[in-house]
Amino acid sequence: xxxxxxxxxxxxxxxxxxxxxxxxxxxxxxxxxxxxxxxxxxxxxxxxxxxxxxxxxxxxxxxxxxxxxxxxxxxxxxxxxxxxxxxxxxxxxxxxxxxxxxxxxxxxxxxxxxxxxxxxxxxxxxxxxxxxxxxxxxxxxxxxxxxxxxxxxxxxxxxxxxxxxxxxxxxxxxxxxxxxxxxxxxxxxxxxxxxxxxxxxxxxxxxxxxxxxxxxxxxxxxxxxxxxxxxxxxxxxxxxxxxxxxxxxxxxxxxxxxxxxxxxxxxxxxxxxxxxxxxxxxxxxxxxxxxxxxxxxxxxxxxxxxxxxxxxxxxxxx
Numbered sequence: 001x002x003x004x005x006x007x008x009x010x011x012x013x014x015x016x017x018x019x020x021x022x023x024x025x026x027x028x029x030x031x032x033x034x035x036x037x038x039x040x041x042x043x044x045x046x047x048x049x050x051x052x053x054x055x056x057x058x059x060x061x062x063x064x065x066x067x068x069x070x071x072x073x074x075x076x077x078x079x080x081x082x083x084x085x086x087x088x089x090x091x092x093x094x095x096x097x098x099x100x101x102x103x104x105x106x107x108x109x110x111x112x113x114x115x116x117x118x119x120x121x122x123x124x125x126x127x128x129x130x131x132x133x134x135x136x137x138x139x140x141x142x143x144x145x146x147x148x149x150x151x152x153x154x155x156x157x158x159x160x161x162x163x164x165x166x167x168x169x170x171x172x173x174x175x176x177x178x179x180x181x182x183x184x185x186x187x188x189x190x191x192x193x194x195x196x197x198x199x200x201x202x203x204x205x206x207x208x209x210x211x212x213x214x215x216x217x218x219x220x221x222x223x224x225x226x227x228x229x230x231x232x233x234x235x236x237x238x239x240x241x242x243x244x245x246x247x248x249x250x251x252x253x254x255x256x257x258x259x260x261x262x263x264x265x266x267x268x269x270x271x272x273x274x275x276x277x278x279x280x281x282x283x284x285x286x287x288x289x290x291x292x293x294x295x296x297x298x299x300x301x302x303x304x305x306x307x308x309x310x311x312x313x314x315x316x317x318x
Contacts, residue, residue, distance in 0.1 A: 251280025
């Protein structure tokens with residue numbers, strides 16, 4: 001029997017943040033489908049990062065699914081903003097603006113990397129929405145604290161990173177050109193190193209970094225959020241999420257936010273399912289979309305369990 005196909009035609013719109021920054025929003029699936037999955041991407045990514053997972057989730061759920069995606073300020077098709085607004089507090093508020101604009105029904109928030117941190121920021125700032133408006137969360141390849149001691153955090157306090165941040169603040173255009181030129185020179189070397197070593201060796205993160213510097217991403221955006229990672233502490237949000245069905249998922253070979261950080265988050269969320277994807281790196285949603293989609297489908301069943309016990313002609317009790 002062939003797999004059922006559900007339309008995932010994309011609809012694009014713009015939502016304005018509380019300070020007027022335009023946020024590019026993409027929607028797929030019928031408005032009547034519940035719950036609505038709202039996807040929040042990571043640092044220096046954009047909505048397109050979710051494309052493979054979007055297709056997998058539509059097939060895995062076996063029914064129409066409503067999905068909402070948006071680009072963070074300074075990312076993708078969203079507008080740029082002053083560097084001082086590149087904070088977790090602000091992108092938590094940006095997420096709130098998107099939710100206000102796109103739905104008044106129950107939502108499951110799905111965040112990858114910095115997107116997971118944005119969800120934690122939102123939960124901390126809007127605790128009364130958790131369990132009412134927000135019925136589930138999925139935290140993928142992310143952390144609530146301790147980032148400065150492992151993974152990406154090992155590099156956040158290095159002299160090179162501090163030099164980069166100062167250069168961006170003083171001469172962003174020159175820094176952009178120099179960084180792009182240097183990355184193009186170093187990329188072949190990093191590629192060769194990556195091919196000779198396993199994914200857990202330094203060649204992997206270096207290749208990712210140089211590829212990013214070669215892209216069109218603004219160095220102002222790159223540098224702006226680094227300050228937040230260096231002092232990350234969203235543990236207060238975890239107490240807000242304690243009784244909420246949740247998914248915590250990470251790849252076994254994630255160098256940026258290692259699995260032990262996800263395990264630490266899950267240990268403080270009693271209603272969480274912890275999933276370790278063997279062989280996956282930080283981009284687990286791209287590398288293993290079917291595995292992630294299956295985990296999200298299980299989460300959807302947990303947040304709307306009444307549907308399994310309801311007769312076809314009977315309205316669910318909400």
